[in-house]
Amino acid sequence: MGLLYAMHWPFRQYESARGIRRSPLHDRLAAAGAVLGELAGWERPNWYATRGQEPVYEYSYGEQNWQPNLQAECGAVRRSVGLFDQTSFAKLSVQGPDALAVLDRVSANAIDVEPGHGVYTQWLNDRGGIESDLTVHRLADDDLLVVTAAAGQRRDWTWLERASRGRDVHLSDVTDDWAVLGVMGPNARRLLRPLTDTDLGHELFPFGAIRPVSLAGTEALALRMSYVGELGWELYVRAGDAAALYDSIVAAGPDHELVHAGYHAMNALRLESGYRHWGHDITDEDTPLEAGLGFAVAWDKPGGFVGREALLAQKGQPLTKRLTQFRLEDPDRLLYHDEPIYRDHDLVGRTSSGLWSQTQARCLAMGYVNHHDGVTADWLDAGVWEIEVAGTRVPATASLRAFFDPRKERVKI
Numbered sequence: 001m002g003l004l005y006a007m008h009w010p011f012r013q014y015e016s017a018r019g020i021r022r023s024p025l026h027d028r029l030a031a032a033g034a035v036l037g038e039l040a041g042w043e044r045p046n047w048y049a050t051r052g053q054e055p056v057y058e059y060s061y062g063e064q065n066w067q068p069n070l071q072a073e074c075g076a077v078r079r080s081v082g083l084f085d086q087t088s089f090a091k092l093s094v095q096g097p098d099a100l101a102v103l104d105r106v107s108a109n110a111i112d113v114e115p116g117h118g119v120y121t122q123w124l125n126d127r128g129g130i131e132s133d134l135t136v137h138r139l140a141d142d143d144l145l146v147v148t149a150a151a152g153q154r155r156d157w158t159w160l161e162r163a164s165r166g167r168d169v170h171l172s173d174v175t176d177d178w179a180v181l182g183v184m185g186p187n188a189r190r191l192l193r194p195l196t197d198t199d200l201g202h203e204l205f206p207f208g209a210i211r212p213v214s215l216a217g218t219e220a221l222a223l224r225m226s227y228v229g230e231l232g233w234e235l236y237v238r239a240g241d242a243a244a245l246y247d248s249i250v251a252a253g254p255d256h257e258l259v260h261a262g263y264h265a266m267n268a269l270r271l272e273s274g275y276r277h278w279g280h281d282i283t284d285e286d287t288p289l290e291a292g293l294g295f296a297v298a299w300d301k302p303g304g305f306v307g308r309e310a311l312l313a314q315k316g317q318p319l320t321k322r323l324t325q326f327r328l329e330d331p332d333r334l335l336y337h338d339e340p341i342y343r344d345h346d347l348v349g350r351t352s353s354g355l356w357s358q359t360q361a362r363c364l365a366m367g368y369v370n371h372h373d374g375v376t377a378d379w380l381d382a383g384v385w386e387i388e389v390a391g392t393r394v395p396a397t398a399s400l401r402a403f404f405d406p407r408k409e410r411v412k413i
Contacts, residue, residue: 009059010336011046011264013037023087024179024242032260035066040150042088045262048073061390062334066264067356073265074358077228080257081185083249084266086234087242090153091175092146092160098167099142101303106163107136108288108305110298115140118208118223120296122288123159124307128314129284130291132156133276135225137210145174145210147223149278179242183249184232186410187256192233195248198222200233207412216248226411228266229273229404268355271364274325274402280337280353281323281366289314290368291323292400318374323366326351327403328387329395331362335387341367342393343383351387359404369398 003012020041023029030036034045035055047066049055058065076082094103104111109121118137122130134148134156148156157173164171183192189200198213199205200222210223221236237245250258267277274292276282282291289297289311297311328335335354340347354365365387369375377400386393402408 007059010061011037011057011064012059013057019043021088023085024239025085025087025181025246028243028246029085029260034260034262037263039088039263040153042150044088044150045085045260047262047264048260070264070268070356071358073259073261074268076257076259077185077230077261077265077269078359079186080259081183081187081191081253082228082259082261082265083253084182084184084228084261084263086180086182087178088150089175089180090146090148090150090156091173091178091236092148092157093172093174094144094146094160094164094169095172096142096167096169098164098169099144100138102160102164102167102169103136103144103146104301104305105303106159106306108298108307108311109296110301111136111138111144112301113138116209116211118210118225120208122282122293122296123156124288124305124311125284126307126310127284128287128289128307128310130278130282130286130288130293131159131284133278133282137223139210139221151279177239178236179239181235181237181242181246181249182228182232183235184226184228184230184261186231186413187258188230188232191249191252191256191258195252202413215245218245218248220245227275228269229275229402229408230269230410231413232411264355267353268357268364271353271355271366272357272359272402272404273408274404274406276323276366277353286321286323286368287311287314290319290321318376320372320374321368321370322375322400323352324349324369324375324380325399325401325403326354326365326367326385326387327357327360327397327399328354328363328365328389329397333363333389333394335363335365335389337365339365339367340388341369341396342386342388343369343398345384345386357403364403365396 033049037046107121123132341349349369351365351367
C-alpha cells in the first residue's frame with residue numbers, strides 16, 4: 001500500500017524487506033560494484049557500477065542512468081566473456097524409481113535421455129498453457145535435477161509434488177545448497193580450460209551436457225547451457241565452495257577480458273537471442289505453438305504428456321495468436337512491456353517484454369499479435385508495423401526469428 005500512489009518507475013526497487021536471501025558471493029559481488037535488485041526475496045546483481053560511479057538507480061521513463069553499464073556488459077558477453085551469479089535459480093532434486101516417469105509425464109519434451117544430459121522443456125496444463133519453462137538434467141538413471149526460475153520455486157515445487165503423489169519418488173528442494181556461476185561468451189572455453197583437466201571441447205562436452213568437473217581444485221557440476229545466446233557453462237558448486245571457485249575464475253579473467261554482468265544484461269541478451277521469459281512472454285494462457293516453442297514438444301513419446309490433447313487440436317491449424325519479435329526503429333525511444341502493437345493502423349496486440357539491445361543499437365521487444373486467418377511470416381512481412389510509446393506510434397520491424405544469431409550457432413561452437 002505504501003507505493004500504491006507513488007510513481008510506478010520502470011525497474012523500481014523496493015527499499016524495505018530487503019536482504020532476506022543472499023548468494024554466498026554477495027559480499028564479493030558488492031565489492032565488484034554490483035547494484036542489487038530483489039526478486040523472490042533474493043538480492044541479485046542487476047548491473048555493475050564502474051569505478052567512481054555511485055551504485056544507485058536514478059529512475060526515469062527515458063534512458064536509465066545504468067544504460068551505458070548495460071551496453072558495456074552486453075558487449076563484453078558478445079565479444080569476450082561475462083560472469084553471472086545465477087544462484088537464485090531454483091533447483092529441485094527428483095530421485096527414485098519413478099522419478100523419470102513423473103518428469104516425462106509432466107514435461108512436453110522427452111526427458112528419457114542418457115545420464116549426463118539436460119533437456120529444455122515446458123510443463124503444461126490440460127489446456128496446453130505453459131505453467132513453467134525450465135530445464136531437466138539427468139544425473140543418473142533415477143536421479144534428475146530440475147532447474148527453474150527463482151520466481152517459480154514454490155509454484156513449480158507444488159506442481160511437481162502433486163504430480164508425484166502415489167509414486168515412488170523422493171523430492172527435495174536443494175536451491176540453497178548450490179551456488180551457480182554463469183561463464184558466458186566466446187572466450188568462456190579459453191578461460192575455463194586451464195582450470196580443469198576435463199575436455200571442454202564441443203565433441204566431448206556438447207551443448208546440453210552436464211558433467212562433474214574439478215575447477216582449480218573445486219568440485220562442481222558444469223552444465224553447458226545458455227540463456228544469453230553464447231557459448232558458456234553454468235557451474236553448480238556447493239554453497240560453501242562458491243567463493244573459492246569465484247576467486248579462481250576472476251583471477252583468470254583479465255587474460256580473457258572477463259566482465260561481471262547482471263540480470264539487466266541477461267534480459268537484454270536473451271531478448272536479442274529470442275529466448276522467452278516465463279511470466280512475461282509465456283504464461284499459462286499461451287501454448288508452446290503460439291509461443292514458437294513447438295521444437296520442444298515430443299509429440300509421440302510413449303505415454304504422452306499433460307496437455308498433449310489440447311496441443312494436438314491446435315497442431316496444423318492456423319495460429320491466430322503468435323509471439324513475435326520486434327525492433328523499434330527510433331533509437332531514442334524505449335520499450336518496457338504492454339505497449340500497443342499496430343499493423344497497418346489496426347491494433348493487433350501488445351508487447352510482453354522489451355529492453356535496449358547493444359547489437360541493434362535500439363530497443364527490442366516480444367509481443368503477441370493476433371490475426372483471424374493466422375499469423376504467418378508472409379502476413380508479418382506484408383504489414384506496416386508500429387508500437388505506441390507514450391501516445392506516439394513509432395515504426396517497428398516484426399520478425400518470427402531472433403534479430404541476433406537466429407540459427408543459434410554461437411551456443412554450439
